[in-house]
Amino acid sequence: MPLNPIINDTTLRDGEQTAGVAFTVEEKCAIACALAAAGVPEMEIGIPAMGDEEMAGIHTLAALALPAKLMVWGRLTEVDLDSALRCEADIIHLSIPVSDIHLQYKLRQSRDWVLAQVSRVIGKAASSGRMISLGAEDASRADPLFLAQVARVAQANGASRIRFADTLGVLDPFTTYDAIARLRDAVDIKIEIHAHNDLGLATANTLAALRAGATHVNTTVNGLGERAGNAALEEVVMGVRHLHHADTGIDTQALLPISQLVARASGRQVAVNKSIVGEGVFTHESGIHIDGLLKNASTYESFDPSELGRQRRTVLGKHSGSQAVRQAYSLLGVVLDDEALTARVLTRIRSHAMRVKQEATADELHGFLLESLALPSGCSNTPNPT
Numbered sequence: 001m002p003l004n005p006i007i008n009d010t011t012l013r014d015g016e017q018t019a020g021v022a023f024t025v026e027e028k029c030a031i032a033c034a035l036a037a038a039g040v041p042e043m044e045i046g047i048p049a050m051g052d053e054e055m056a057g058i059h060t061l062a063a064l065a066l067p068a069k070l071m072v073w074g075r076l077t078e079v080d081l082d083s084a085l086r087c088e089a090d091i092i093h094l095s096i097p098v099s100d101i102h103l104q105y106k107l108r109q110s111r112d113w114v115l116a117q118v119s120r121v122i123g124k125a126a127s128s129g130r131m132i133s134l135g136a137e138d139a140s141r142a143d144p145l146f147l148a149q150v151a152r153v154a155q156a157n158g159a160s161r162i163r164f165a166d167t168l169g170v171l172d173p174f175t176t177y178d179a180i181a182r183l184r185d186a187v188d189i190k191i192e193i194h195a196h197n198d199l200g201l202a203t204a205n206t207l208a209a210l211r212a213g214a215t216h217v218n219t220t221v222n223g224l225g226e227r228a229g230n231a232a233l234e235e236v237v238m239g240v241r242h243l244h245h246a247d248t249g250i251d252t253q254a255l256l257p258i259s260q261l262v263a264r265a266s267g268r269q270v271a272v273n274k275s276i277v278g279e280g281v282f283t284h285e286s287g288i289h290i291d292g293l294l295k296n297a298s299t300y301e302s303f304d305p306s307e308l309g310r311q312r313r314t315v316l317g318k319h320s321g322s323q324a325v326r327q328a329y330s331l332l333g334v335v336l337d338d339e340a341l342t343a344r345v346l347t348r349i350r351s352h353a354m355r356v357k358q359e360a361t362a363d364e365l366h367g368f369l370l371e372s373l374a375l376p377s378g379c380s381n382t383p384n385p386t
Helices: 025-038 052-063 078-085 100-107 111-126 144-156 173-186 202-212 233-243 252-266 287-295 322-331 339-356 362-374
Strands: 006-009 042-046 069-075 091-097 131-137 161-166 190-195 216-219
Touching: 006 233, 025 042, 025 052, 025 252, 042 052, 052 069, 069 078, 069 131, 078 091, 078 111, 091 100, 091 111, 091 161, 100 111, 111 131, 111 144, 131 144, 144 161, 144 173, 161 173, 161 202, 161 216, 173 190, 173 202, 190 202, 202 216, 202 233, 216 233, 233 252, 322 339, 322 362, 339 362
Parallel strands: 006 042, 006 216, 042 069, 069 091, 091 131, 131 161, 161 190, 190 216
Antiparallel strands: none
16 A cells, blocks of 8 residues: 555535535635645546536636646546646546446447547547546446556556546445456556445445555545545545554644535535544443543544544433533532432433433533432432423
């Protein structure tokens, strides 16, 4: 695996292809600036062949002169190439299907036609002096020998990178590793993994591809993208850091603000339990967990939330224990050193959680304490259902 895998974030291209999502130029500029400031080295920013409006947005982004390489996307055709060459992009990415099912039913073309198209259009693209990337659409369902042949022809005609697209998200980490390792053995061109999340495996497959020799990875903020989306930027960055012990060069403290920015711009809320950036990721309720955390945070956290500029919090609920109750009340300036009283308060808290399905407020906690103090020792304080 490369020591410093390069992230090519495609939030502004594939992320915007999420059904119903459309960024304004101002939103695109804000997202691009945030990504560049965080250290994202490459961004895929649009599709020139879509027309003048899209082209104008690409020109606006290029005019920002961000410290990141900008890539534009097109089909492997001379028309799309001509549109791409009108943009001030550092990298031109041209995509063509490579699976037999796509060739037969979508393009109605042969493998020989693909090889001829790669040779002709990639050769013309490379003669422009731009950095050229070839996209192998549906590579995960292609004949591995044919895919390697396509990669060799692309490289021979000036491409510096091939994008292995798991277009339908049909791979798992094991088959991803095998596919990328096989391609890595067959060619010495740079390999970029583009994983879709249809089976919830995009991040896992991306990390597996890196272990097998991929040099670049595609991500989107919050995992945006067509259908179930793409590998999430925040997950890949933290996975590379903690599982591969490598560095993407991206500031992890910036991941949450970028996630919130993209959530607002896309109109797509982040799930509470979304890994890395979800509101609930560092929230604990279980008594066993909180007891462990109070003794040593590493018992129930694989990395410190401060890496993301976040803090852990505890919630009092049905699964809370006496330790959590004492800690919560200590934050309110109340010392609970009476075990019987603590047990009565805990019973009241659990009952509240079962009834209203929400964490108790500070005022409610004070009320529970007063109610429990008023009860004789040994009495139940289960509230009247009314």
